[in-house]
Amino acid sequence: MAQRRKKVVAPPTTIRRLSIYFRVLGGLKALGETSTSSGDLANQTGFTAAQVRRDLTYFGSFGKRGVGYDVAQLRQHLASILRVNQDWRMALIGVGNLGRALLSYDGFKNHGYNVVEAFDIHPELVGKTINGLTIHHTRDIHTLFANEQIDMAIVAVPAENAQLVVDQVVDAGTRAVLNFSPAHIRVPDHVKLSNVDLTMEVEYLSHAIHSLKTIAQT
Structure with a gap:
């Protein structure tokens, strides 16, 4: 015990x-x-x-x-x-290539993290259904976050739009943000922020490979 x-x-x-x-x-x-x-x-x-x-x-x-x-x-x-023994309600903002991959990722749902809303700004995506979710316009974030009681927001938008989107989801009441954009994001102290920069990780690996080659040649 x-x-x-x-x-x-x-x-x-x-x-x-x-x-x-x-x-x-x-x-x-x-x-x-x-x-x-x-x-x-x-x-x-x-x-x-x-x-x-x-x-x-x-x-x-x-x-x-x-x-x-x-x-x-x-x-x-x-x-x-x-806290994986409870259900967490998440929203995805940005339904580009990365966003669609995240919507298809079963690992979230298998651990109690459910993407219940998705948002984008592009007319060709708004109103479309992907993986059972209807894509809403980002202007509806505040209303739908309140209605769906969103706990976390996943931000997968271009860097130039990231801070504006994060400001929107924070204003809508989210308590945590998972940011996939390379932008430097600021949030209030009461909001938790986690950044995932895939390009930075690849750059680290490319440097590591080069370093290993350099060591091997000395």
């Missing part, structure tokens, strides 16, 4: 690692495994066993010394911490 602490404040990096542990535990459960250890989790994630234990202790005492962790129980605890 986990012993809970009061007013837990874990670093964002810890929360991101919990997501990785959660997925690994899901894989172990699917294989019929009933127990695991910090060492096993470390081997499958690339972190150290000490790091795994340290991350978990932010939220209580899990497992037993010499026995390890019960896979199903630990996964359930992490699901509660990550």
